[in-house]
Amino acid sequence: MLPSHTLQQAIDKTVREEWGRILAALVKTLGDIQLAEDCLQDAILSAMQHWQKNGLPASPAAWLITTARRKAIDRLRRDKNFTSKQADISYLIDLEHQAEDAFQTEIIPDKRLEMIFTCCHPALEEKTRVALTLRTLGGLTTDEIAAAFLDRPDAMAQRLVRAKKKIALAGIPYQVPDQLVLPERLSSVLGVIYLIFNAGYSSGAGETTIRSDLTEEAIRLARIIRELLPDEPEVGGLLALMLLHDSRRIARSNTAGGLVPLELQNRNRWDTSKIEEGAMLLEDILPRHRVGPYQLQAAISALHAQSPSWDATDWPQIEALYQMLYEMQPSPVVYINLAVAVSYASSTKAALEMLDAVALDGQLDQYQPFFAAKADVLSRAGDRLAAKACFQTAIELSNNTFEKEFLQDKLIRLETRD
Amino acid sequence: MQYMLLIYSAEGSGPQPGTPEFGPFMQGYMDFTEKVKNDGKFVAGDALQAISTATTLSIRNGKTDTMDGPFAETKEQLGGYYLLDCTDLDDALNYAAMIPTATYGRIEVRPVVVWDN
Numbered sequence: 001m002l003p004s005h006t007l008q009q010a011i012d013k014t015v016r017e018e019w020g021r022i023l024a025a026l027v028k029t030l031g032d033i034q035l036a037e038d039c040l041q042d043a044i045l046s047a048m049q050h051w052q053k054n055g056l057p058a059s060p061a062a063w064l065i066t067t068a069r070r071k072a073i074d075r076l077r078r079d080k081n082f083t084s085k086q087a088d089i090s091y092l093i094d095l096e097h098q099a100e101d102a103f104q105t106e107i108i109p110d111k112r113l114e115m116i117f118t119c120c121h122p123a124l125e126e127k128t129r130v131a132l133t134l135r136t137l138g139g140l141t142t143d144e145i146a147a148a149f150l151d152r153p154d155a156m157a158q159r160l161v162r163a164k165k166k167i168a169l170a171g172i173p174y175q176v177p178d179q180l181v182l183p184e185r186l187s188s189v190l191g192v193i194y195l196i197f198n199a200g201y202s203s204g205a206g207e208t209t210i211r212s213d214l215t216e217e218a219i220r221l222a223r224i225i226r227e228l229l230p231d232e233p234e235v236g237g238l239l240a241l242m243l244l245h246d247s248r249r250i251a252r253s254n255t256a257g258g259l260v261p262l263e264l265q266n267r268n269r270w271d272t273s274k275i276e277e278g279a280m281l282l283e284d285i286l287p288r289h290r291v292g293p294y295q296l297q298a299a300i301s302a303l304h305a306q307s308p309s310w311d312a313t314d315w316p317q318i319e320a321l322y323q324m325l326y327e328m329q330p331s332p333v334v335y336i337n338l339a340v341a342v343s344y345a346s347s348t349k350a351a352l353e354m355l356d357a358v359a360l361d362g363q364l365d366q367y368q369p370f371f372a373a374k375a376d377v378l379s380r381a382g383d384r385l386a387a388k389a390c391f392q393t394a395i396e397l398s399n400n401t402f403e404k405e406f407l408q409d410k411l412i413r414l415e416t417r418d
Numbered sequence: 419m420q421y422m423l424l425i426y427s428a429e430g431s432g433p434q435p436g437t438p439e440f441g442p443f444m445q446g447y448m449d450f451t452e453k454v455k456n457d458g459k460f461v462a463g464d465a466l467q468a469i470s471t472a473t474t475l476s477i478r479n480g481k482t483d484t485m486d487g488p489f490a491e492t493k494e495q496l497g498g499y500y501l502l503d504c505t506d507l508d509d510a511l512n513y514a515a516m517i518p519t520a521t522y523g524r525i526e527v528r529p530v531v532v533w534d535n
Contacts, residue, residue, distance in 0.1 A: 173506035
């Protein structure tokens with residue numbers, strides 16, 4: 001007999017690693033996420049009792065899925081509405097056979113791709129897509145998801161229940177979209193994964209570990225998608241981008257939990273294995289000539305990661321990549337980054353002209369990154385007075401303590417400079 | 419599964435009768451109707467008269483109240499509908515995107531309730 005704490009660990013490990021795969025397979029058979037989730041929970045409870053008595057089965061995942069299917073049969077039998085329908089009785093029998101088969105063959109069909117496309121369907125609100133993906137594929141509990149997004153647990157639970165109802169009632173399909181809509185749908189899936197990553201990445205050192213675990217979860221999800229859709233270069237692009245960003249995780253915060261900007265980071269503290277993996281991914285996908293925004297951002301990040309120092313950065317190459325990115329994604333963020341690249345690659349004068357041109361319509365009047373970037377370019381151009389004013393606006397507009405401190409530092413350095 | 423595709427637009431927006439764009443616009447509707455019929459999706463579909471013809475009725479405490487006008491005075495009004503038999507929401511959204519009004523108005527896609535027994 002296993003000691004209960006090791007058993008609990010074994011269950012936790014199986015559940016953590018296999019949750020998404022088991023749940024996806026169950027949803028495929030049961031056609032309902034809520035029912036599948038309830039049955040899987042039932043099965044996990046049974047596992048605790050059975051495994052305690054009989055030890056771990058050869059394949060814990062297969063055991064869980066078979067047990068969950070039996071639980072489903074029990075639940076459906078109890079459901080009067082269900083058994084009253086003749087057609088569904090044959091379905092029930094099929095289900096029983098499948099339960100037997102699963103025991104014999106121990107093969108769990110991989111339906112995670114179908115599931116993530118359902119969870120990231122554009123008919124659901126973006127925040128709901130993120131939460132649902134973390135719940136169904138990531139196996140995070142509702143409380144963990146609520147904590148990660150600073151929501152009340154009951155509000156998050158409500159959101160998930162509503163989402164599962166909408167999927168069932170609106171007939172959101174459980175399938176990989178056909179080629180016609182695949183690019184659009186895939187971009188929604190990748191967007192959700194990147195949101196999960198950024199929620200973790202932007203969290204401060206003092207915040208809960210659940211939040212920083214989100215970066216690992218996002219990377220894990222991207223690996224799954226890449227394994228299942230190997231021919232889509234943007235999937236690899238996103239994975240590379242996240243690995244490259246994540247390689248700087250330790251170097252980007254100081255002992256006080258403050259944010260260290262790229263130019264001041266100790267490059268010896270970057271995680272070389274992540275950089276290598278990211279760079280290798282790019283070497284594999286960039287020659288396919290199906291460039292997309294994630295690949296471009298990853299390529300930019302790789303140039304930083306592979307540069308021995310800030311001064312040795314290949315700015316002309318970065319400028320060219322931002323130019324391509326801006327053509328695909330003409331957003332203010334990209335434009336500002338392009339201007340910063342120009343300030344290093346060409347001249348601060350050219351960069352300031354770009355920044356002034358984009359600010360003309362007044363839409364960036366409250367846009368913090370604009371002032372932070374402009375302040376930086378101005379200070380390098382030697383216009384200390386204008387730089388100071390921009391830094392102050394940027395500090396006022398920032399709602400992030402670490403960012404405020406970082407800008408404050410820059411302002412102080414500017415004022416104390418000879 | 420049946421889906422109701424509700425066609426909303428602001429009155430007076432879109433191609434107006436008497437303009438060169440109106441002919442092709444109406445042809446677009448005729449083509450769409452023919453397509454959903456050929457695809458075996460069509461259950462029903464109609465255009466509605468302008469909201470100036472609408473009457474709204476309610477009964478409160480046994481008293482019937484009849485009001486001139488639509489239920490809600492919003493800019494975009496229900497102007498017509500299609501009831502289609504689709505495999506799933508993706509299928510329904512695919513057809514919704516083919517409705518000519520989608521380019522300047524909105525199409526709300528609602529699954530139809532199936533009653534047990």
